[in-house]
Amino acid sequence: MKDYRIAYVISGHSAYDDEVWELLSSKIYPQRCFTEFDHLDLADCFILAGADIRTRIEGDEVYVEIFIDPEDKPDFMARFDSLIEEKYACLEGRKD
Numbered sequence: 001m002k003d004y005r006i007a008y009v010i011s012g013h014s015a016y017d018d019e020v021w022e023l024l025s026s027k028i029y030p031q032r033c034f035t036e037f038d039h040l041d042l043a044d045c046f047i048l049a050g051a052d053i054r055t056r057i058e059g060d061e062v063y064v065e066i067f068i069d070p071e072d073k074p075d076f077m078a079r080f081d082s083l084i085e086e087k088y089a090c091l092e093g094r095k096d
Helices: 018-026 040-048 070-091
Strands: 004-010 013-016 052-058 061-068
Touching: 013 018, 018 070, 040 052, 040 070, 061 070
Parallel strands: none
Antiparallel strands: 004 013, 004 061, 052 061
């Protein structure tokens, strides 16, 4: 069951699972969109790696939470890392 929250993001603020944050911090890539929403330009990578993204709106605020199955975390992290690399290699025109 996908009930382990690895990220909580609102405009101007985010909180990530330590391991996910360490991975994101180790990557040097340009955030191309959603600059008010830390790393949400990677939503496709989160989803393809196996995460569920849940949103809700309260007034003018958009809340985004990202969940995975805690038992799947090692596999999720490996896929997520690989997808980030692939996405930005493609955007930069590299063919690694």
